[in-house]
Each structure stands twice: as structure tokens, then as C-alpha cells.
Amino acid sequence: MSKEEISLFDDQQFEMTSKKFELKAVAEDDNLIKSKDRVQHHGEVFTPKWMVKKMLAEPAIQEKLHDLHATFFEPSAGEGAFLKEILHQKLAYVDQISNKTTWKNNALWALMSIYAIELLEDNLIKAKRVMLEVFINHYQAFMQKALSSNTNLYKSAKYVIDMNVVQGNTLTFKNSKDRLIEFKEWIPSGNKVTQNTFTYKSLFNNDDIDDVDANEGQLSLFSNLEDTESQKRKTMQLTKVYEG
DSSP: OOHHHHHHHHTOOOOOSSSSOOOOOOOOOOOSOSOHHHHHHHOOOOOOHHHHHHHHTSHHHHHHHTOTTOOEEESSOTTTHHHHHHHHHHHHHHHHHOOTTTHHHHHHHHHHTEEEEESSHHHHHHHHHHHHHHHHHHHHHHHSSOOOTTSHHHHHHHHHHHHHEEEOBTTTTBOTTSOBOEEEEEEEETTEEEEEEEEGGGGOOOTTSOOTTSOTTOOOTTSOOOOOOOTTOEEEEGGGGGGO
16 A cells, blocks of 8 residues: 555544534445446445344354454455444443543454455555544544544554555455565553564465465464464554554
């Protein structure tokens, strides 16, 4: 992604329109397709909102949505329909269990548990933007104050989204730069977090996949993150992960 595209997030201004912040729905497009050409070439058909909510309402999924460290992975993120709702429901749980001292860390753990890959750059930009909007919306409603883009929390939230929601092709395991798709594993260590870089390809225990640079099975999706040996680890304060 180019610096110009990333700046779409950096330059956003979030202003208070009244003295009281309230949770509000993020604006969305109800169209299920963008063009026939995209359907034919990429099989792109978006999931309607009602179906997203119905799928996430399953008891087993609801149990994971109430676990800060239970991971979710969306292999074809589109414009972020699932990502937005998963994050919203996880943060709604964070709102319930947190006070103003613990909310930031709990919210970042919830954000760190959501991963996605998207092939098309325009979709990727929108998916990241709506996730950041959901995060800011929950913060402002809970704290009753604006979240400045200059704060450590804002920078960390944006960094996590950039690391967890990436461009790539799930079939080739590579991104548009012909490099293996990489993610960050976020390992809890008290009030700190250890970052461990792993490849999407490393999640597959498949002898047909030649991945000499990655350890297999580093991340177990829909379960608690497990500690693994790696030379790429960095441990730092949770609200300053963007410095990593």
C-alpha cells in the first residue's frame, strides 16, 4: 500500500459535534456487487448485513466474541462487513467488562484478535477505515471524549489494523509484491505484548507447500494465542506497539 493511501487514515479528523458521544452505526453501502466485471474476474459478491449478523449469532461464535484473545480470520475481507461487526461485538463486550483504566488495553487485545486478507486494494482501504471508525466510535462513547490521532492509542490501533488486515491472495499465499503474506502474532505478557512475525503460509501443515522460511502452526485461529520460539520477537508496552 502506498503512503498516499495510508495517509487517508492519518489525516482523518474526528470532531465532537456535541458534549455527549454515543455509539452510532458506521455508514455502509448496501450494494452487493460493484460491477459485473469484478464478479466475473474476482468472484466479488459482498455479504449482506443481515447474513453477517445471523452467522455471528451462532452460540459457538458468540462465545468466542466474548473472549478477548479468541482469534478471527477473514480470508476474503471485501469492504470489511464481517470485520466491522466482529470488532463491534468484541468492543461491546469490552465496554461491559472494563473501566476507564482497563478499557484501552482490553480494546487493543480485542483488535489484535482479528485478522484478514483482501485481494483488491480499494476494498482493503475501506475495510481498514471502517475498523478504525468502529474502534474510535467505541472509545469516544465509553470515555466521552474525542480520540486524537496524535495519541498512543490511536497510533497503536491503526498499526494493529495495518499489521492484521493485509493485501494478498489466499490461493498463492503471496501479496501483490510477490512476497509471502505476513502477520503479527500478539502474545500477552502482563501489561505488555510480544510481537511475533509469521507467514500465512505457515498456518498450513501441508507437505506440498514449500515454506522454508516459516515455522508451521504458529497461530491457532479461534483459540488462545500460544507462545512459540522465534527470533523476530519484540516485547513492548501494549499502547505503544506502533513503535515496533
